[in-house]
Amino acid sequence: MIRYFFRRLGYGLIVLVLVTVFVFVAMTFIPSDAVDLMLADTGATQEQADRMRAELGLDEPVHEQLAGFFGGVLQGDFGRSFYTNEPVMDLFLARIPVTLQLGGLALAIGTIIGVGLGILAATRRGTKTDNAIRGVAVAGLSVPNYVVGLLLLSALGVWFAWSPPFVYAGPTEDFASWLQQMALPAIALGTSAVAGTTRMARSSLLENLGSQFIRTVRAKGASERLVLFKHALRNSVIAVLTLLGVNLGTILGGTVILEQMFSLPGTGQLIYESVLDRDYPVVIACTIFYAGLFVFTMIIIDLLYALIDPRIRAARESGQ
16 A cells, blocks of 8 residues: 555656646746736836846746746745745745635535435435435536625625625634635535535445345345445445545635635635736646645545455555
């Protein structure tokens, strides 16, 4: 298992490098750069613009800029913001707690509610309850999370004349205010995760409930509760874990718009502002974090497979 872990870690590092190269090159194809935006309407001459590009290193070929960036990363230096001249890592570390709080809440909502609805639908297969849950799940997968956020804001504002606070306060500063501000974006982000997890949990449970080993357990006189929670649900966890990584990617992508929409000072809002400002170092650093978190989560999920299912563990150990 140790060799398997390091092999997957190596693959993950390759993915991070490829993602970084892709984003770095894609940013250079944007028609204007940070210098154009900073000097707009200032009356600066072309000579002044060229001098500023040289100071920022934007006059170098793309491959040289990329090599310089990777050289800095290997030394723990992700560069400085073009606008504030602050170290990118300082900007990132100041914002990341908010995104982790929001993403963690959304993932918890998606997993807990999704598994609960999946169990309810599977145990009431073919009933109105099952049909209603499946309909809601399809709707949840069809509506983008930012649309859900807008609908929640509009509904609460029109019907109850209430809106969440738009000045961020941490959970240790004012827990009630923090919870009010996090609730709506977390629900909006978790909607698609709830829908996907519900469908996956339902289908996996139905498959396991109809399998031969469940018939054997029932024949031995086990109660339906024991059959469901000890045998069928345990064997369905792997399918839900597989979806956990996909849900994480969807949630991380959704933070870019929803943090801006709900005035949450997280890395999603930082990426949004940096893309508009063509602040390449900040965009690249945040992209590496998002990709790295996704890759690391998938590795952890792979390891959990082996802990849950001895057959998978045996197959991987034999494959070493």
